[in-house]
Amino acid sequence: MAGNTFGKCFRLTTFGESHGAAIGGTVDGCPAGLPLDPIAVQHELDRRRPGSTPLGTARTEGDRVEWLSGLLPAPDRPGHLITLGTPIGFIIRNHDHRSTDYDHLKEVYRPGHADLAWERKYGVRDHRGGGRSSARETACRVVGGAIARQLLATAGVRVQAYVRQVGEAVMPERDDLPLAAAWDHPVRCPDPEAAAHMARLIEQARAEGDSLGGVVACRVHGVPAGWGEPVFDRLDADLARAMLSINASKGFQMGSGYRAAAMRGSAHNDPIAPGPATGATNSGGTLGGISTGDLLHFDVAFKPPSTIAKAQRTIDRQGRPVVLEARGRHDPCVAPRAVPIVEAMACLVLADHMLRQRSARV
Amino acid sequence: MAGNTFGKCFRLTTFGESHGAAIGGTVDGCPAGLPLDPIAVQHELDRRRPGSTPLGTARTEGDRVEWLSGLLPAPDRPGHLITLGTPIGFIIRNHDHRSTDYDHLKEVYRPGHADLAWERKYGVRDHRGGGRSSARETACRVVGGAIARQLLATAGVRVQAYVRQVGEAVMPERDDLPLAAAWDHPVRCPDPEAAAHMARLIEQARAEGDSLGGVVACRVHGVPAGWGEPVFDRLDADLARAMLSINASKGFQMGSGYRAAAMRGSAHNDPIAPGPATGATNSGGTLGGISTGDLLHFDVAFKPPSTIAKAQRTIDRQGRPVVLEARGRHDPCVAPRAVPIVEAMACLVLADHMLRQRSARV
């Protein structure tokens, strides 16, 4: 039983290998009557694009989302579409796929990649560019997430991610982060000083043919109290699953996260005060898996990209030890490009729970 | 759309409030013909029981699982039952529920607990002992997980969790951990020295009316390559969701986890060598969301229990600020008791993927 559908009420199903004809997806369960701005969706896709930052890969995919169904021109909002309540089908053609770049990978398994696990699972695989295990697949998540984001906006929910850490460069956290500024810097970090440090580390790793890990943090404003479905489909549990389903992610923490392990309850318990919610809490904005109405915040750890220029020990399809020296064009650090993907997955989770909450009460 | 079912092929549905008549569950999708040892299931339940460790709460729930369906006496294995392929229904009666302990909580929301979020979600709640948001609910997960564990054993899969951290006491990790010894110590830590340190910290927190966080790690031996369903139902994503669905958990990391953020690819990539798998890897045993055949390992962060004896600021149902001083009997640290729950959830995820893998190939 395969697993290419995400969500229960607001559901995204995706398909596509990195070097096939196209990738694409279907959003089923988006309510009818939502005015959709297709330019904003394309903008999200552009943000994810390789080449969108000078620190990333040299590939310029130039992805264009092609809408196939579920939408009509909005009668009263020029340039907008309106959702019909029917499934929204879309595709993105694959263009820049130099398949020959990958010929040398047909008979060998790349360390850190899914090549070998994939072959043991299915007995067959598309070796070109990782096939379905390529991060290219996340472009469809970004499209689905961008639709979800516009649904969430009708409820006043805003999702913003940023890079908190690259290698050893860790940004100091504070409540009044100028999140909007994160996008101005190629590393997508809102703290200029930290951003500069991160950029230096990335360039250095690239120069050495190596790669670097990082952490992407995410803040969600405006989630009302009550979203999340105990006991299994808790909001934080669904966020954790969403984030760990992103390529190269290795960890998730909600609010205080791992720091909580070293804390005492008297310090960790967020006092409940009269009046509206304010900034970040130790809970991260959920208790018992239900949103509290406070700022929702969590972060996600990413490993260093597995494709590096340095020689690595591995085996070939006959099980013989070989040394692999990778070629091709790749990111030295995945964190900056993961920012829109973390946002997209957060939007998908939240849109799903926004709709699920509609049947929580008589 | 509520969320009290876990899994797709091997599925557990649970019900029950902490102070209602009973809690219980249904396992649907357990294959027919599995010889089930009911004493082993009860043993798992006993491990979870409050009072099973002198460091925990003084409550002695003495839970007994009552089997209602889906099983017959195994014709050729005395003392064993055999699964019929039909849903396995079970209940656990609630006994030690001094509801009056909770009367003072009817009109006030406990910091760190789900009281307020719950009420904002549903408009109504059972205030006694947390109702459905009580960790008592996890007893049903342990029963379901114990059935899953016996199914996994037919494939040679073994799941073992242990306490890695309590407050500031962190156990040094190594490959040859005597995991079987973890259960001998009340804190469920296999390193005697670290365990003693943890025990002291817990006793100290208890004496001060406070509580402590911790980390539970888990190792799974014997998972063959190929389990996990990209791109959304990755094995690590499903584990993350499972772990974040446990009460009081705040974080999850697979293999290197957050350490990966500070690593370089040349250090992080696990070399692929001919021959059988060995110990822990940076990947944690999955690549691309699919098991590699290596040791599967991850850990889970738990916050300090929210119920403490110290005075805390909160509000009552009328929104007025009040000071709460909690009573009742509670754990100063949840980690030791979370060990069997982490194992149970891991077993549920793995049994589900074991069955899902059966349709991955023609």
Add this chain to the structure above:
Amino acid sequence: MAGNTFGKCFRLTTFGESHGAAIGGTVDGCPAGLPLDPIAVQHELDRRRPGSTPLGTARTEGDRVEWLSGLLPAPDRPGHLITLGTPIGFIIRNHDHRSTDYDHLKEVYRPGHADLAWERKYGVRDHRGGGRSSARETACRVVGGAIARQLLATAGVRVQAYVRQVGEAVMPERDDLPLAAAWDHPVRCPDPEAAAHMARLIEQARAEGDSLGGVVACRVHGVPAGWGEPVFDRLDADLARAMLSINASKGFQMGSGYRAAAMRGSAHNDPIAPGPATGATNSGGTLGGISTGDLLHFDVAFKPPSTIAKAQRTIDRQGRPVVLEARGRHDPCVAPRAVPIVEAMACLVLADHMLRQRSARV
């Protein structure tokens, strides 16, 4: 992947063999805040009970639903419970199970029953009273349906089934059927003359050790336009599935049903008139799988019960031909007892779609 859960938003999961300790179920997704009348639920269960009509089996099961979770006493409606939004767990103990009645069926497969198919599927089965394939299982559907019915009542929806045919006795249909009278007659047919004819046929079949088929019709008043989810989860499709999932059912038709095959479009198309809906239509109350706001009506064909006193040819577990003469106590016609089950399944489908419709529009 087993199939003991029904519905997507309003979901019933059931368990239980006819001669195990208990049968039971869990309703997950019932919105919080519904005042539930437990006596009305028990009343539904009494209607389904063997022995509730003198024309049925002599068994008197005397089923009592035992509530385990998800409910609290309603604060302002004496005798009522209030739903908490959490799963509603319930069990019904098995009492009148003379297992020895079935000893002679351990080694032989009853014609018309699932014995052989079951054994070929699972390799193991509970031969006592059909185990899980017994119609006893439907008692849990009736409990779930009774909860759904009370949810539907908040939207003004009323579900009523009745017997339309028994053997060759067919009731003449008309719009002003006194449906409330159906329950007064043991065959559950609202037409006194037809009911008397049906009763005679049933008694005659019983006297001859034989059994009779029948048809149960169902009318639903008050469903608003818009329920049903194209293209696969159409309201009529989900009703069809629900009805064919009832033991002994062989057919389903919506509105004109099979008569439509011999009709012309000019006669079949229901004219659309201004003003409120009136009586039965050819469409049966759905177009394109969506409710139109008109009366919803359909019927279900049931085969004659397979257990008869006459000798029948079959085989034993060794594959040898044998002649079986059934014993035990059974219904000569399932239709009268199927009436509350058809209603229950209709209620489950409708409650599910009532909730699903909540996310159809922004």
Add this chain to the structure above:
Amino acid sequence: MAGNTFGKCFRLTTFGESHGAAIGGTVDGCPAGLPLDPIAVQHELDRRRPGSTPLGTARTEGDRVEWLSGLLPAPDRPGHLITLGTPIGFIIRNHDHRSTDYDHLKEVYRPGHADLAWERKYGVRDHRGGGRSSARETACRVVGGAIARQLLATAGVRVQAYVRQVGEAVMPERDDLPLAAAWDHPVRCPDPEAAAHMARLIEQARAEGDSLGGVVACRVHGVPAGWGEPVFDRLDADLARAMLSINASKGFQMGSGYRAAAMRGSAHNDPIAPGPATGATNSGGTLGGISTGDLLHFDVAFKPPSTIAKAQRTIDRQGRPVVLEARGRHDPCVAPRAVPIVEAMACLVLADHMLRQRSARV
């Protein structure tokens, strides 16, 4: 919560309006390693095509399936593709869409069509050609079904449907039907005499600007005993849902179906004999919702197409009574073109249960 996904293990998700850019779908859960003949899939699509029979509409859609993912050229079978285990994405471009044909339908609701129900559900609709409620959507089911058929063929399962009734012309049933001959006649009926009668009735209805209903029967050879998942996902229940989800279908019956209502158990019970299964049975090939290994057979009633040339009473969007005279090109009888769709839906149900059965036993 929308409903555009069908199946649990073998799952088809579809999208597309009749007059949008394209329709399409995703098959998720098709096992890896299946050699797929794309010409056979296209052939199925050609069978469904309007204009494939001289008795149908004059539109010639000339649909071409465009494969986007999940497939690679089969290494050892020229002209074949091999499934990768990843989702199979496909689209079919919409060509022959004279949208202006439908301009007169923007402000009026067609009797027998979903126009009004659709608008009441979603508040917005694509009026051109029925949009998503058009039977054009079934082309995607045919593609999904054709993939399922090739999977089923690996297990020796063959699915064949034919027209049993058109208007008052009913084909006499017999066990030795030359099913392969059904496709030779434009009405898709294997009995030449009945086929000729049906053709005359269809031509007559067309000449009179009217339409006719019909019945499509289906026979499945080679289903092994054991498929079907009690108690809710019975094989016959899933078939019923599948069939009632097809446009214009009004009824479903399994085996004896409605005839069973007038039968006695002594006549209805199929005797169980040693040795292999033979022809049609009263059960239709399932007992307790599980396949028995006998021939699987059922039929589906279709109403006369709602689009007729005769004047009809209806209302416009302002609720005023109007008289509608339809234009456009349409089928006078849907049964012949429904044959490949019934087969496709049967294949989807069976492929799903083929995979589900893989986890029924340890």
